[in-house]
Amino acid sequence: MAGLPSNCPPSIIMQQRILSFVVLWAVLGLSLLIFGVHAGVFFIALLAFFTQLELYLLFEKMGLKPIKSIGLIAGAVITLGAYYLGGIDSGNDLFILSFVVLALIIIRLDLQAGRLRSFMPTLFGLLYVPYLIHFLIKTVKLAEMNVFPSAQGTSTGIFLAVWIVAVAKCADVGGLLVGMRLGKTPLSVISPKKTYEGAAGGIVFSMLIGIILTAIFHKYAPESFTWWRSALIAIPIGIASIASDLVESAFKRQADVKDSGRLIPGIGGIFDLTDSLILTAPLGYLLFKYMVF
Numbered sequence: 136m137a138g139l140p141s142n143c144p145p146s147i148i149m150q151q152r153i154l155s156f157v158v159l160w161a162v163l164g165l166s167l168l169i170f171g172v173h174a175g176v177f178f179i180a181l182l183a184f185f186t187q188l189e190l191y192l193l194f195e196k197m198g199l200k201p202i203k204s205i206g207l208i209a210g211a212v213i214t215l216g217a218y219y220l221g222g223i224d225s226g227n228d229l230f231i232l233s234f235v236v237l238a239l240i241i242i243r244l245d246l247q248a249g250r251l252r253s254f255m256p257t258l259f260g261l262l263y264v265p266y267l268i269h270f271l272i273k274t275v276k277l278a279e280m281n282v283f284p285s286a287q288g289t290s291t292g293i294f295l296a297v298w299i300v301a302v303a304k305c306a307d308v309g310g311l312l313v314g315m316r317l318g319k320t321p322l323s324v325i326s327p328k329k330t331y332e333g334a335a336g337g338i339v340f341s342m343l344i345g346i347i348l349t350a351i352f353h354k355y356a357p358e359s360f361t362w363w364r365s366a367l368i369a370i371p372i373g374i375a376s377i378a379s380d381l382v383e384s385a386f387k388r389q390a391d392v393k394d395s396g397r398l399i400p401g402i403g404g405i406f407d408l409t410d411s412l413i414l415t416a417p418l419g420y421l422l423f424k425y426m427v428f
Contacts, residue, residue, distance in 0.1 A: 172289050179268060202244070234258060301344055303412055306338060310333040310340070323381055338374065372415050
């Protein structure tokens, strides 16, 4: 998540951050109510697109030369195709195809320039953002394949994808709140304001929100997704959220920037919003696949 600007009191930033989260959740919730699963798919695709773009811009600040246009087009194909083109593995298939095609194109362009300067950043951006985030969409497909009737499966899939997002973001917000009050032991030199106390608090927050969401929306949850299983799954999700946040912090540190952008008050850029989702999306999918369905 984005760091706090040095020229603004932390309390003001926290208020802005909470307001931004409320607005974003309200927009997402209203969109899902009106347009259903399609709103969720396009919302994830947009987040992945702008996250990938901001990652490419960070790479450029590091002196790398990603080919943004073809990387972003391929990323959009992966995220949208994951739901609309075939079965549950369509996202994987599209990623493999896109990776190979992009690799051949980039190698040709780079060899003409005399060195491989675009290969790694372009393909890594494709892997790290749209491919990993597409597992939120794949979670919806997983539920549609295992819950009957199909309409109920779609509702269950939406609930599980939202559950992953909420649990991951609560690890971040809870870690910040607890860390501001109780944090003493630094967690990593990559992000000096993060502490072990804050991380532990964030994981507890993740468990609580996981249990609460499962209790409130139990009619959409799979029968085997009990409160204790919800709490258990929330623990690795919370840990992965913190790790994912640290990865983005490392990118920003290497690029010598504080935030990935300035679009969202109190948060920063889109990458600052989605950072904790990138590693939690595939992990959440696997946990649901082997522990719930």
